[in-house]
Structure formats: C-alpha cells, structure tokens
Amino acid sequence: MKKHLLILSLVVFTFSCKSEKKSNDKLNVITTTTMITDLVKNIGGGDINLQGLMGSGVDPHLYKASEGDVTKLASADIIFYNGLHLEGKLVEVFEKMKTQKTVAISDALDKSTLIGSEYFASNYDPHIWFNIDYWIQATHFVANTLSEAVPEKREAFQLNAAKYAEQLKNLKTNLTTTVNTLPKDKRILVTAHDAFNYFGKAFGFEVVGLQGISTATEAGVQDVQKLSAFIIENKVKAIFIESSVPKRTIEALQAAVNSKNHHVEIGGELFSDALGTSGTKEGTYIGMFEHNVNTIVNALK
Missing domain, CATH: 3.40.50.1980 (Nitrogenase molybdenum iron protein domain)
Incomplete structure (x- = not known):
C-alpha cells in the first residue's frame, strides 16, 4: 500500500x-x-x-x-x-x-x-x-x-x-462472411471470462464466461458445475482458453464436463484483453480478430 x-x-x-x-x-x-x-x-x-x-x-x-x-x-x-x-x-x-x-x-x-x-x-x-x-x-x-x-x-x-x-x-x-459459415445453433462461445459480449452481440453468438467481466473475480466450484451443466445441455463442442488468463480454470471446466460422460474439446487460445506477441500477425488488432474468429469457427463447426 x-x-x-x-x-x-x-x-x-x-x-x-x-x-x-x-x-x-x-x-x-x-x-x-x-x-x-x-x-x-x-x-x-x-x-x-x-x-x-x-x-x-x-x-x-x-x-x-x-x-x-x-x-x-x-x-x-x-x-x-x-x-x-x-x-x-x-x-x-x-x-x-x-x-x-x-x-x-x-x-x-x-x-x-x-x-x-x-x-x-x-x-x-x-x-x-x-x-x-x-x-x-x-x-x-x-x-x-x-x-x-x-x-x-x-x-x-x-x-x-x-x-x-x-x-x-x-x-x-x-469476419462476417467467416462467421456465417457457422450455423446459428452452434454459435455458443464459452471462455475463461466475460470479455466477448460485444463480439457476441455483433456476430450473433451467445457468450458465457466462467469468470465475470473482470478477472479480479475468481470462479468457484459452483460456477464450474453450473457451466458444465450448460455445456452438456447445449451440446457445446469446444471451449476456449485466453492468452491473458491462466488456463487452469478452463481445464477444470473441461474435466468437470468430461467426468459427466460428455466430451468437450479445448478449441484453442483466444486473445481477449491483450494482443499477441509484437511482430506477429496476432500482435495487431486486425490479426488478433482474424485469429480469434477463425479459431472459434473452426472449433465449433
């Protein structure tokens, strides 16, 4: 202090x-x-x-x-x-x-x-x-x-x-063209925290984060169990880790889903609160957005 x-x-x-x-x-x-x-x-x-x-x-x-x-x-x-x-x-x-x-x-x-x-x-x-x-x-x-x-x-x-x-x-x-290759009933995006609500609103995704809008709040056991039930009910194929959030929370969610005889993949890493490494395509806003959309669409198809 x-x-x-x-x-x-x-x-x-x-x-x-x-x-x-x-x-x-x-x-x-x-x-x-x-x-x-x-x-x-x-x-x-x-x-x-x-x-x-x-x-x-x-x-x-x-x-x-x-x-x-x-x-x-x-x-x-x-x-x-x-x-x-x-x-x-x-x-x-x-x-x-x-x-x-x-x-x-x-x-x-x-x-x-x-x-x-x-x-x-x-x-x-x-x-x-x-x-x-x-x-x-x-x-x-x-x-x-x-x-x-x-x-x-x-x-x-x-x-x-x-x-x-x-x-x-x-x-x-x-990006709209890419997203439109994904059926609307498959547009459910499950991530580590609620960073993608504006994305969801713009591109027609239902967005669910394990943590809240801020990563300062931590997900508890009840949060994991509630979201795992949602994933099973909606037959969500893949969930996603984020580059700026420890992946252990999403791994715990995957384990909870798999323990209930429903397999869910980790569909890849998304860039949420930070871009990728400087000098790479993902190190730019445009490259980051392209990477995210391609990762999401490919994993959920």
Whole structure:
C-alpha cells in the first residue's frame, strides 16, 4: 500500500514539475493496453514517440503501475487509456493526473449504446474493442486528439485514420462472411471470462464466461458445475482458453464436463484483453480478430 501511494505521489509531482515540450520535438504518447498501442501506432505513425505500458499477455484488470512506469508517464504529452475501469489498478493514478494529458478511448462512444454491467465498477462492460464499429469511432477520436495536439501534422493523422478505418470496415465484412459459415445453433462461445459480449452481440453468438467481466473475480466450484451443466445441455463442442488468463480454470471446466460422460474439446487460445506477441500477425488488432474468429469457427463447426 505504501509503495502504491509513493508511486501516486511521484506521478503527481513529476507531472507538475515537467517542463513544456519543445515545439520541434515529436509528441510523446503513452498507451496502456496493447490494443490501444496498436491503434495509436496506426494513426500516429512516425510522427509521434509511442510507448505502451502493457505487453503481450498482460491482464489490464490486474495491472499495477511500477516505479519504472512513473518515468514513462512523466514523459508523456498525451496518455491514451481505455477507461470504464478496465485498467482497474491504474484508475487511481489517472484520477490523480486528471489533466488534458489523460484521454479515455471510451469517451469517443455514446455510453447509452454500451453493454451495461452492475457487476463492474464503471457499470459498463469495458471490452469495447470487440465491437469493430466502436474501434472505427475510436480511430477518428484518436486522430482528432493528435491533430489538436500537433496541428501541423493534422493532414497526416487524418489520412492515416481514414486508411485504417477502411481496413477495419473490410475486416468486419470478411469476419462476417467467416462467421456465417457457422450455423446459428452452434454459435455458443464459452471462455475463461466475460470479455466477448460485444463480439457476441455483433456476430450473433451467445457468450458465457466462467469468470465475470473482470478477472479480479475468481470462479468457484459452483460456477464450474453450473457451466458444465450448460455445456452438456447445449451440446457445446469446444471451449476456449485466453492468452491473458491462466488456463487452469478452463481445464477444470473441461474435466468437470468430461467426468459427466460428455466430451468437450479445448478449441484453442483466444486473445481477449491483450494482443499477441509484437511482430506477429496476432500482435495487431486486425490479426488478433482474424485469429480469434477463425479459431472459434473452426472449433465449433
């Protein structure tokens, strides 16, 4: 607790003492999750200095700011984060730094369209990147934010955003075609935690997570037994592990189902709260989404 308070104090002090950025320097941008890092990279390109706090496989629900992060945060001209309490342990830090430097991606969206959740701190499901239309809105939001910060680069930022938004529209079209090869009665997605509700709403899947929306809550024996009964009743062929969540919970669920004489496969690994390894196809938002949909459809067919 003392260490956490020290980090908060250092962040506030360093930001208050930070000198103004020279006009000929590139904008220093810090991002939290890998999804946001990839988004900002596509828009800012080589016209910004970009650093992401979280890497591949990192769970943002449980992420804590380290003392090493303080330097990164202090050097930032803009910090893009998801908002909606996704970065649970960082919320206090951002609230202490409540300035124009902190920008929540979720502010780009109409809150009335979000999936509500009385079980999550923000009262909304924060996994907004699984709605591609939301991510297109976020693309233009980031471009406008960067354009306001560096007006002389506005044309480049807006052009990059337009190109990326077009790629996202094509992604949605292609994924819809893939999903439509899967019969509607087989579109039941069982995962480690409730990260895929926006995906389910967009592509017509019933989504069931063993844990709740946040991985900070743990699944109990009753949760496993209840979900195993659901899987057997609905003849679900495969369930899925997640890259940022320990696989033991899904393995326990598989064992519970198999013990009742109903075989269920682990259909593969999905990327939920983080992208894949940097430099790989799954290390990009588009590649991650393609991987997830292909994995789901192939396993459930």
